[in-house]
Structures are given as C-alpha cells and as structure tokens.
Amino acid sequence: MRLDETARGVFPIAPTPFTAEGAIDWTSVDRMVDVYAAAGATGLTVLGVMGEAPKLDAGESAALAARFIRRAGALPVVVGVSAPGFAAMRALALSAMEAGAAGVMIAPPNSLRTDDSIVAYYRQAVEAIGADVPFVLQDFPLTFTVVMTPGVIRRIVEENPSCVMLKHEDWPGLDKISALRRWSDAGAMRRISILCGNGGLFLDFEGERGADGAMTGYAFPDMLVDVVRMTAAGERDAAHDLFDAHLPLLRYEQQPGIGLAVRKYVMARRGIIAGDHQRKPGGTLDATAKAEVEFLLRRLARVDRRAALPLA
Known part of the structure; x- marks a missing residue:
C-alpha cells in the first residue's frame, strides 16, 4: 500500500462533506469513497486544497483521514499534511x-x-516526518506563489528518495512535464510518478506530455478516469472529444472563490454527497449561478448521459 514511483491513473481530490451545521458528514464520506472506487479511481487524495483542510482542527483532520483510509480498503490514500x-x-x-x-502530500x-x-x-520536511514516509511534492505556484523550476524539482527528487510523486499544477506547465520526462528518459533524473491537478483543465494534453494521470477534483471523476484511460490506450480523438464536452463545466468549476461551491453543488446533484455545504467561511452559489450550472449540465448531457440528472 506504500506509494511509489509507479503510481498512475486518477487519484481524485476528495472534498470534505459537511452538514448544514458545519459538522463532518461521515455518511457522505463513505458514499463518496464508494463512488470514486466504482468510477475506476486508482487512489484517493484527502485534506488537499479543495478539501477545506485549514477549516479542520487537528483531531478532525486525523479522524477524517482515518475514515477515508478505512473505507477505501485496498485503494491507496494520500493525505495532505501541509502545515505552517x-x-x-x-x-x-x-x-x-x-x-x-x-x-503524504506536502505543499511549500x-x-x-x-x-x-x-x-x-x-529536506527539513523529510527530517520531520521521517525518510521512510513516501511523499508527494505539490507544485502549485498559482496558489502557493512558490515557483519551482524543473531544476529545483530535480534537486528535491534526487536529494530525497522518499519523494515518489509530483503533483503538477503549474500553469502553463506542459513544457515542465516534458523537461522532467526528458531527464528521466535520459537517466539524468530518477523517474517519479507525475499526476496533474489544476482542476483537470489541461488533462487533455498532460498525458501526452508524459504525465501518469490526474490528482485533482471535478464533479465527474468518472470523466477524468475515462480521459486518462483513453489517452494511455492511444485513443486520442475519443479522449479529446469527451474532454471537450466537459470543458465548459470544468472551466466554470475553476472560478476563484466559488469553485468548490460549484463542485459540491454538482456532486450533491449526482447523489455523491448529501449536500453542498461548506464550513464557514466559504463561497456560495446564488440562484443565477445555479441556473447557469444547470444549463451547462443539460448541454453536457447531450454528449455524456452521466450529466442527465433529475430536475433540481
């Protein structure tokens, strides 16, 4: 069950389901894990940026991680442990x-x-958690404002054998994937797994550049699984066709401030979680935004029947 450099596929970033009162919705946690497994996820990632981790206290974080791990069974779970x-x-x-x-996953x-x-x-983070703990290097300059060049990533990987995966979320970042893969192919860098984030916005080309899959959230994780699978199988047009059909909703979900509200709203509409509640502070969708999401779902359903949901 230990993460290593061979990891591939889709590790969805799981949101934290809450009740209307702000308590963790444990029933929805279990249902969400089951849905991810049925969709073909090869792993899960919890307590990430979109998991509202900063809104949990230490006890809740540990309990939530344990619940995901227990429910996931044989499915590997990566836990975000970034902290001040x-x-x-x-x-x-x-x-x-x-x-x-x-x-575990560590952001700078x-x-x-x-x-x-x-x-x-x-180097200091590895000393703190132990060199025997496999970790994911999270490279997300748009949020963390820390710019890691390919050379810096190579230095971290070579210095720390426990770094087995890069969560690649640079933007633009396709050339960074290509550079890292050229080095590993030439023996100039130890090969690690590369899974990509950014809400899946560039998933259509990331696999073609050498990424091993996705580690991101989206209200249709089954679409992410399909695109990664088709790309790996060389079914380029089919992968792009499916991705293109989802792109308007994918883009809408990436809005700063309300992106998580959009994701949770659609996940609730799909029955993956019981409600779209966030723990305060959190963005909300007004009636106009919900109507726009419903419009996008109806249009998507013309191509992908998974978006054909009962009337809200």
Whole structure:
C-alpha cells in the first residue's frame, strides 16, 4: 500500500462533506469513497486544497483521514499534511501512516523565494516526518506563489528518495512535464510518478506530455478516469472529444472563490454527497449561478448521459 514511483491513473481530490451545521458528514464520506472506487479511481487524495483542510482542527483532520483510509480498503490514500510548522506536519503524517495511508502530500509555504530555500524546506520536511514516509511534492505556484523550476524539482527528487510523486499544477506547465520526462528518459533524473491537478483543465494534453494521470477534483471523476484511460490506450480523438464536452463545466468549476461551491453543488446533484455545504467561511452559489450550472449540465448531457440528472 506504500506509494511509489509507479503510481498512475486518477487519484481524485476528495472534498470534505459537511452538514448544514458545519459538522463532518461521515455518511457522505463513505458514499463518496464508494463512488470514486466504482468510477475506476486508482487512489484517493484527502485534506488537499479543495478539501477545506485549514477549516479542520487537528483531531478532525486525523479522524477524517482515518475514515477515508478505512473505507477505501485496498485503494491507496494520500493525505495532505501541509502545515505552517513541522510539529503539526509530523503529527498528522505519523497519524495518517499509522492509520494505513499510502503516503503524504506536502505543499511549500508561501514564504519561500529562492531555489535553495525551497530545496532546504523539503529536506527539513523529510527530517520531520521521517525518510521512510513516501511523499508527494505539490507544485502549485498559482496558489502557493512558490515557483519551482524543473531544476529545483530535480534537486528535491534526487536529494530525497522518499519523494515518489509530483503533483503538477503549474500553469502553463506542459513544457515542465516534458523537461522532467526528458531527464528521466535520459537517466539524468530518477523517474517519479507525475499526476496533474489544476482542476483537470489541461488533462487533455498532460498525458501526452508524459504525465501518469490526474490528482485533482471535478464533479465527474468518472470523466477524468475515462480521459486518462483513453489517452494511455492511444485513443486520442475519443479522449479529446469527451474532454471537450466537459470543458465548459470544468472551466466554470475553476472560478476563484466559488469553485468548490460549484463542485459540491454538482456532486450533491449526482447523489455523491448529501449536500453542498461548506464550513464557514466559504463561497456560495446564488440562484443565477445555479441556473447557469444547470444549463451547462443539460448541454453536457447531450454528449455524456452521466450529466442527465433529475430536475433540481
């Protein structure tokens, strides 16, 4: 169950379901895991950026990770452990691994500004959680404001054998994938798994550039699975056709501030979770936005019947 460099496929970023009162909706957690497994996910990622992790206390984070891991069974679970300090990171990482996590994910703090400081941070993070804990390097400059060049990523990978995966979320970032794969193909860098985020916005070409799949959220994780599978099988036109049909909704879901509200609304409409509630503070959809999402779903249903939902 330990994560390694051979990981591929789709590791959906799981949102945290809440009740209207702000409590964790444990029943929806279980249902969501079952849906991801049935959709063909090869793993799960919890307590990520879109999992509302900062809104949970330490006890809730550990309990939620354990619940996902227990329900997922043989499906590997990656737990986000990013924290302002290494003490909190270490505590959650050890708790998650003891519960059966496959590995952890670490994002850089937004205070890092030089290549050397980025490399040093990950060296210290590995010292904190233990060199035996597999970790995912999260590269998401649009959110974390930390820019990692391919060279910096190579330094982190070569210095830390426990780094087995890159969660690639740079934008634009296709050339970065190509550069990393050229190095690994030439033996100039240890090969690691590359799964991509950014809400899946560039999934249509990421696999063609050498990515191994997706680690992102979307209200139709089954579409992500299909696109990754078809790309790997060389079914390029079919993969692009399906992706293009979903792109308007995918784009709508990427709006800053309300993107998670859109995702949870559609997931609730699909019956994956009981409600679209976020723990405060959180964005909400007004009647106009909901009507626009319903319009996009109706248009998508002309091509993909999975979007044909009962009237709201």
